Amino acid sequence: MPTTEPNRAASETAFVRGVAIAPRPPPAEMTGLLAWLRINLFSTPFNILLTALIVLLLAWAIPEIVKFLVIDAVWSGSDREACLAYVQHREIGACWPFVSERLPYFIYGSYPIPERWRVDVFFLMLAGGIVWLLWPRAPRRDLGAIYFFIVLPAVSFVLLTGWSAVGLEPVDTVLWGGVLVTIVVASVGIVLSLPLGIILALGRRSRMPIVRLLSVMFIEFVRGVPLITVLFMASVMLPLFVPEQYSPDKLVRALIGIAIFASAYMAEVVRAGLQAIPRGQYEGAMAIGLGYGQTMRLVVLPQALAVTIPNIVNTYIGLFKDTTLVFIVGIFDLLRTIEVARIDPKWATPVTSTTGYVVAAIFYLIFCYGMSRYARAMEARLAKGGPR
Amino acid sequence: MPSDLPAQPRPARVAFYNDPKARSIAYQIALCAVIAFLVYGAARSAIDNLARAQIASGFAFWNHTAGFDISQTLIEYSPRASTYGRAFWVGLLNTLLVAGIGIVFATIIGFAVGISRLSSNWLLAKVAGGYVETIRNLPLLLQLLFWYNAVLKTLPDIRESITAPGGVILNNRGFFVPVPRFGDGIGFVVLAFAVGIAGAIALRLWARRRQERTGQRASILPVTLLMVGGLPLAVFAAVGWPVSFEFPQIGRFNIAGGIEILPELAALVFGLSIYTAAFIAEVVRAGILAVSRGQTEAAYSLGFRAAPTLRLVVVPQAMRVIVPPLTSQYLNLTKNSSLAVAIGYPDLVQIFTGTVLNQTGQAVEVVAITMLVYLIISLITSLIMNIYNRHVALVER
Numbered sequence: 086m087p088t089t090e091p092n093r094a095a096s097e098t099a100f101v102r103g104v105a106i107a108p109r110p111p112p113a114e115m116t117g118l119l120a121w122l123r124i125n126l127f128s129t130p131f132n133i134l135l136t137a138l139i140v141l142l143l144a145w146a147i148p149e150i151v152k153f154l155v156i157d158a159v160w161s162g163s164d165r166e167a168c169l170a171y172v173q174h175r176e177i178g179a180c181w182p183f184v185s186e187r188l189p190y191f192i193y194g195s196y197p198i199p200e201r202w203r204v205d206v207f208f209l210m211l212a213g214g215i216v217w218l219l220w221p222r223a224p225r226r227d228l229g230a231i232y233f234f235i236v237l238p239a240v241s242f243v244l245l246t247g248w249s250a251v252g253l254e255p256v257d258t259v260l261w262g263g264v265l266v267t268i269v270v271a272s273v274g275i276v277l278s279l280p281l282g283i284i285l286a287l288g289r290r291s292r293m294p295i296v297r298l299l300s301v302m303f304i305e306f307v308r309g310v311p312l313i314t315v316l317f318m319a320s321v322m323l324p325l326f327v328p329e330q331y332s333p334d335k336l337v338r339a340l341i342g343i344a345i346f347a348s349a350y351m352a353e354v355v356r357a358g359l360q361a362i363p364r365g366q367y368e369g370a371m372a373i374g375l376g377y378g379q380t381m382r383l384v385v386l387p388q389a390l391a392v393t394i395p396n397i398v399n400t401y402i403g404l405f406k407d408t409t410l411v412f413i414v415g416i417f418d419l420l421r422t423i424e425v426a427r428i429d430p431k432w433a434t435p436v437t438s439t440t441g442y443v444v445a446a447i448f449y450l451i452f453c454y455g456m457s458r459y460a461r462a463m464e465a466r467l468a469k470g471g472p473r
Numbered sequence: 474m475p476s477d478l479p480a481q482p483r484p485a486r487v488a489f490y491n492d493p494k495a496r497s498i499a500y501q502i503a504l505c506a507v508i509a510f511l512v513y514g515a516a517r518s519a520i521d522n523l524a525r526a527q528i529a530s531g532f533a534f535w536n537h538t539a540g541f542d543i544s545q546t547l548i549e550y551s552p553r554a555s556t557y558g559r560a561f562w563v564g565l566l567n568t569l570l571v572a573g574i575g576i577v578f579a580t581i582i583g584f585a586v587g588i589s590r591l592s593s594n595w596l597l598a599k600v601a602g603g604y605v606e607t608i609r610n611l612p613l614l615l616q617l618l619f620w621y622n623a624v625l626k627t628l629p630d631i632r633e634s635i636t637a638p639g640g641v642i643l644n645n646r647g648f649f650v651p652v653p654r655f656g657d658g659i660g661f662v663v664l665a666f667a668v669g670i671a672g673a674i675a676l677r678l679w680a681r682r683r684q685e686r687t688g689q690r691a692s693i694l695p696v697t698l699l700m701v702g703g704l705p706l707a708v709f710a711a712v713g714w715p716v717s718f719e720f721p722q723i724g725r726f727n728i729a730g731g732i733e734i735l736p737e738l739a740a741l742v743f744g745l746s747i748y749t750a751a752f753i754a755e756v757v758r759a760g761i762l763a764v765s766r767g768q769t770e771a772a773y774s775l776g777f778r779a780a781p782t783l784r785l786v787v788v789p790q791a792m793r794v795i796v797p798p799l800t801s802q803y804l805n806l807t808k809n810s811s812l813a814v815a816i817g818y819p820d821l822v823q824i825f826t827g828t829v830l831n832q833t834g835q836a837v838e839v840v841a842i843t844m845l846v847y848l849i850i851s852l853i854t855s856l857i858m859n860i861y862n863r864h865v866a867l868v869e870r
Contacts, residue, residue, distance in 0.1 A: 125595035132594045139596050295501040299508070309851035310844045311808035317826045318844070321836040325522045326515035406612040413815055420615060427622075439623040445615050453610035 153178040154443070168434045179440045183432045190426060191444065194262015194417050200254055203244050204265050210237060211272060219459060221466070234276055245269070258336040262417035264448070266336070270343055270408040270418065275401055277344040282351025283390075287381065289356055300352070307349035312410050316342040320414040339411045347404045354400050358393035359385065392467060398460035402453050420445055519837070528834045535561075541828050543819045545735055557829055564824035565846060571741050571820065572807040578746035579806060580799075583753025590758050601754065608751035614812055616748055621740035621816040628736075631723065640720040640731075648734040649721035656715030665708040669700040676700070737818035741810065749806045756802060760795035761787065793865050800858050804851055811847075821846060 114120055126136045157178030159168050166172050168180035184191075193201050214237050217229035245265075247255035261269070288300030307315060319342030324332045333341070362385050370380040390397070412421040423441040426432065489495045523530055535558040542552045547566045550559055589601035608616075626645055629635060634644040642649040673693075680691040721731030764787050772782040813820035814827055821843060830839045 125593070128593060135592075135594050135597050139600055143600075293497045293501050295504060299504070306844075306848065309848045311811040311822070311847055313811045313814065313822055314826065314840060314844050314847065317822075317830075318840050321826075321830065322840050325519045325836060328518045329522060329525070402610070406610075409612040409614040410812070412614065413812075420612070420618070424618070435627055438627075439619075442615060442619045442623055446611055446619075449612055449615065450607070450610050454606065457606075457610065 153439075165430075165432050165434045165437075168432075168436055170435075177434070177436055179443060180432070180434060180436050181440070183426070183437055183440055184444055187422075187426045187432070190263060191419060191422050192264045194265060194422055195260040196262070196265065197254070197256060197260065200247075200256060203247075203253065203256075207241050207244055207265075208268070210241065211268065234280075238273075238276060241269075258334055261336065263422045264419050266411070266417055267408055267419045269336075270340060270411055270416070271401075271405045273340045274343045274347045274404045274408065278347035278351040278400075278404065279397070281344065281348035282355050283386065285348060285352035286355035286359060289352065290359060304349045304352050307346055308353070312342075312346050312407055313413055315346045316410060316414045318342065319345070335414075336416060339414055339416050342414075343404070343408065343411070346407070347400070350400055350403070351397070354393055354396045355389065357396065358389035361392055362389050395460040395464040395467070398456055398463065402456045402460075405452055405456070406449065419448060526834070530835065530838070532838060534829075534833045534835055534838070537833075539829070539832075541832070543824065544817075545738065545819055557833070560824050560829060561821070561842070564819060564821035567818070567824075568807070568810055568813075568820040568822075571738060571745070571810050571813065571818065572803075574742050575745040575749065575806050575810065576803050578742065579749040579753055579802070582746060582750035583802075584757050586750060587754035587757025588761070590754060591761055605751045605754050608748060609755075613744060613748045613809055614815055617740060617744040617812055617816055620743045621736065625736040625740050631726065631728065634723055634728075640718070642721050642723065642728060642731075644728075645736065646728070646733075647736045648739055649728050649731045650734065651718045651720045652730075652732045654717050654719055656717070658712030658715045661712055662705050662709045666701070666705040669702075669704040672700045672704075673697040735818065737813070737816050740816055741813050741818050744812075745806055745809060748809070749802055752802050752805070753799060756795055756798045757791075759798075760791040763794040764790045796861060796865075797858060800854060804854050807850060808847060 110116075114123070127133045155178070157176045159173075159177060159180050159182060162168065162180075162182040163186075167182060168177055170177045189198075189201075193204055196204055214229065214233040217223050218226065218233050223229060243251070244253065245256065245261070246258070247253040249255060285300050285304055288296045289304060291297050291300070316339060320335065320338045323338055323341065327333070366384055366388065367380060370384040375383065408418060409420045411418050412424070417425070423445050427437045427441040536556050538553070539555050539557050539560045540552055541560075543550060543560065543563055545567060546563050547570060548559075548563060549555075550563050586601045586604055589597050590605065592598050592601070625647075628643055628645045631644050631646065634642045636642055640651040673696075676693050676696060680693045684690055719730045721733075722729050768786055768790065769782055772786045777786070810820055811822040814823040817823065825839055825843050830836060833839065
């Protein structure tokens with residue numbers, strides 16, 4: 086084959102192929118399912134071993150889980166007898182009648198039954214506000230922010246605690262419980278921590294030494310101690326530091342603790358965002374004669390907050406998980422209502438605890454996973470530069 | 474000096490209330506005044522409230538007899554004779570114990586999962602990813618309660634204890650593991666071990682110096698193993714195996730002998746290490762991804778094999794990214810160990826802000842001491858971190 090001088094060969098030959106030969110298909114072992122399996126699962130002896138081990142593990146775990154949750158599960162019954170292995174003479178999985186009977190308690194706690202529509206309205210209003218604020222193409226998101234951060238808290242407060250003047254029966258917060266309390270604690274933390282965090286972050290970057298010192302001390306102190314100790318501080322120390330007649334109720338004290346804790350973490354997130362804004366932005370704002378407040382409100386913060394949205398949402402995920410800690414200072418959040426219900430003699434069986442925890446796990450997974458998907462989507466949007 | 478320019482009129486003085494300096498001083502004075510007012514008000518009501526509730530103040534309670542029992546004590550403690558101060562140390566040691574064990578396990582699981590997520594094995598990467606996504610999105614408290622109430626507390630009771638291989642006994646009162654008892658001559662073994670380690674270090678130094686001088690690599694692994702493992706073993710045999718294991722025995726109501734691991738401790742270690750491992754896995758993954766592929770390819774093209782590439786090129790660069798967030802995860806684990814209070818493990822928070830606070834009523838002092846302990850731990854850690862960072866930065870340039 087004349088491979089060395091193709092040009093001369095081409096010029097001397099009468100016939101030259103003008104059209105390229107169609108490419109041959111790749112070798113069979115490089116395409117299709119088999120090739121995918123070979124490359125991704127069985128590429129080396131070690132990988133074959135790993136794959137085998139994981140398949141064994143999954144083959145053991147998945148049927149066990151399905152068996153517990155579906156096949157062996159009890160679907161109807163009125164008390165613990167239905168979920169006891171030695172009464173039913175069979176293996177017992179999840180005890181679902183326990184959940185369906187206690188579901189109102191898990192959602193509303195001991196909130197008076199005729200007043201529970203108020204909680205439903207609160208949930209709906211909150212869901213509406215969240216969609217308005219988070220959906221990037223929703224109309225008038227500025228109004229949405231006002232609704233979410235000002236109107237919603239005020240209306241919810243009146244709605245949930247009650248106000249005799251408008252015909253709403255007052256409901257003491259000790260009766261609140263379950264998902265209601267979890268959502269209230271999380272939303273108060275979310276609504277308060279952002280503005281407080283922004284103030285603290287600006288304080289930490291301020292040129293005034295005393296302001297800076299106080300902000301740094303507050304942030305580092307709160308971040309250096311566990312949330313439980315902050316909650317203990319709020320629930321046992323706070324009542325000492327205010328005159329007796331103004332002593333806030335238990336739920337409010339826990340909310341103060343959560344807000345303090347969340348705002349310190351939020352401050353660090355916002356500070357990272359502020360640091361990402363180039364100096365030129367400040368100088369440009371100064372050059373066109375904006376004051377400090379205007380610079381921050383119109384130039385710096387909109388940019389800084391936009392780049393930190395993923396981190397802010399991640400902080401919210403942490404906050405949402407941390408709301409479970411109010412359990413320890415005696416607030417009836419979702420986890421605590423499950424703890425109370427699972428040892429109730431009417432339903433106490435060996436499987437009740439696990440069933441209750443599965444319900445809680447699904448609840449937290451849906452919310453936290455949803456938030457983390459949102460954060461990731463926003464991150465992707467920011468990376469693309471967003472629509473102009 | 475151009476003196477022929479017309480003299481400029483002095484700029485008009487800005488009114489003092491428009492002067493940024495004066496303003497900033499005024500703001501700060503106002504802030505101080507507000508804070509002083511709040512502190513004063515808080516102190517006044519605290520004095521009133523304490524006097525009304527007849528609660529003592531000050532730290533005199535530290536030396537009072539505690540009078541309550543603690544289920545796990547690493548140092549000597551008796552409810553009748555020991556003071557609140559002693560109870561504090563017991564709690565602190567228990568916190569450090571669970572944090573120490575948790576950190577070891579979390580690191581091992583976390584590195585394994587983090588590396589697995591980047592594995593070329595599709596199934597392994599997916600399973601590791603599923604682990605991280607699930608565990609990170611569930612509250613730690615829920616996980617602790619699950620391990621404690623749904624797993625460890627549903628183990629059979631004493632009479633039907635599960636006997637695991639190696640003489641370990643499992644039941645709903647905890648894990649009971651055999652404990653080795655050493656006889657005479659164990660000192661020689663420890664000495665031999667120390668000599669072996671010193672020898673191994675010396676050998677390593679010598680091998681490295683020789684490689685730097687001549688370029689010849691010495692394979693030091695067999696000799697190192699012989700010195701660290703073989704020497705103590707030989708001495709152990711020479712003094713006649715002075716060790717016996719004390720196995721836990723199931724009695725009618727109790728289990729005698731062995732070391733008892735409380736179910737609270739086990740649940741806390743499980744929960745903390747599995748939870749923190751998910752976060753460490755993300756740290757490790759980010760660290761490895763931060764080392765560009767070019768580094769690996771360059772090492773390959775220089776003729777390095779996979780293992781030395783990882784050890785000499787990738788890991789040292791990844792560690793620089795991994796270590797700072799890793800430390801903050803360790804710190805989180807230590808702080809999260811305070812959730813022990815929910816399942817009744819006697820850690821610092823459970824003993825101090827739980828029992829001691831209830832008995833003395835001295836909320837301010839007790840909470841302040843507890844917070845101070847965690848603050849000191851945080852400060853020491855960040856101090857060490859700063860030193861490490863400086864060290865790493867020096868290596869870099």
